[in-house]
Amino acid sequence: MAFFGLFKKAPLPPADLSVVRVDMHSHFIPGIDDGAKNTGESLEMLEEMYELGYRKVITTPHIMSDGYKNTPEIINKGLEKLRKAVKEAGINIEVDAAAEYYFDYDFEKSIAKKDKLTFGNNYLLWEMSFMNKPDNINQVIFEMLTQGYKPILAHVERYPFWHNDYSVYEDLASRGTLLQLNINSIAGQYGGPTKKAAEWLIDHDMISFLGTDCHHMGHLETLQKALIEPSMHKLLASGKLLNNTL
Numbered sequence: 001m002a003f004f005g006l007f008k009k010a011p012l013p014p015a016d017l018s019v020v021r022v023d024m025h026s027h028f029i030p031g032i033d034d035g036a037k038n039t040g041e042s043l044e045m046l047e048e049m050y051e052l053g054y055r056k057v058i059t060t061p062h063i064m065s066d067g068y069k070n071t072p073e074i075i076n077k078g079l080e081k082l083r084k085a086v087k088e089a090g091i092n093i094e095v096d097a098a099a100e101y102y103f104d105y106d107f108e109k110s111i112a113k114k115d116k117l118t119f120g121n122n123y124l125l126w127e128m129s130f131m132n133k134p135d136n137i138n139q140v141i142f143e144m145l146t147q148g149y150k151p152i153l154a155h156v157e158r159y160p161f162w163h164n165d166y167s168v169y170e171d172l173a174s175r176g177t178l179l180q181l182n183i184n185s186i187a188g189q190y191g192g193p194t195k196k197a198a199e200w201l202i203d204h205d206m207i208s209f210l211g212t213d214c215h216h217m218g219h220l221e222t223l224q225k226a227l228i229e230p231s232m233h234k235l236l237a238s239g240k241l242l243n244n245t246l
């Protein structure tokens with residue numbers, strides 16, 4: 001056994017997230033979704049984000065008609081309060097906000113209103129049900145593009161209905177939605193099939209944005225496990241990530 005031990009690869013050093021610089025998927029505005037419960041929790045997480053190398057976060061509260069009925073007004077009010085608290089606490093991180101839009105009937109019907117919270121180059125972060133695959137995904141991507149948005153599908157690797165057919169990822173990308181990956185999928189937080197899908201997407205250079213999708217401190221603790229994974233190093237070296245353009 002000692003013989004095989006000689007060939008065991010040395011563990012990789014933790015990947016350096018300062019090259020990502022900007023996180024574009026998280027839930028730091030307190031009390032408006034399933035993320036931070038209070039300002040203290042938000043500040044604790046933002047302090048840790050700074051320690052990890054991030055210098056800007058674009059936080060993305062859920063907007064879903066059956067759950068978190070957030071509006072641009074609610075989110076912007078929360079952002080203003082959070083920015084003030086961050087400044088008072090002396091944390092040197094820029095905080096901005098957009099939203100994570102849940103693909104439901106109301107979302108689809110309201111795309112033409114052009115009232116969506118976006119970031120960067122008119123990027124719109126959207127997600128869908130993990131349980132039931134909507135049958136009009138292509139239509140909704142087309143509608144977003146028609147209205148001038150650049151859609152980014154949140155945590156593309158986490159949808160179980162695509163785990164047996166990775167060719168769908170290529171189809172989605174060809175239809176014009178960019179793809180975002182959660183760091184903790186690489187850590188195995190969401191299970192083996194999700195980790196495998198994440199690795200496939202990285203191997204095929206399909207990921208444009210990397211997100212923490214941080215809701216609580218536990219997510220940032222788990223993230224440490226992802227940093228030593230070969231796929232994490234590969235993704236950061238791919239030159240494909242657009243986070244630092246934000």
Ligand SMILES: [Fe+2]
Pocket residue numbers: 025026027100154213
């Ligand atoms: Fe999220």
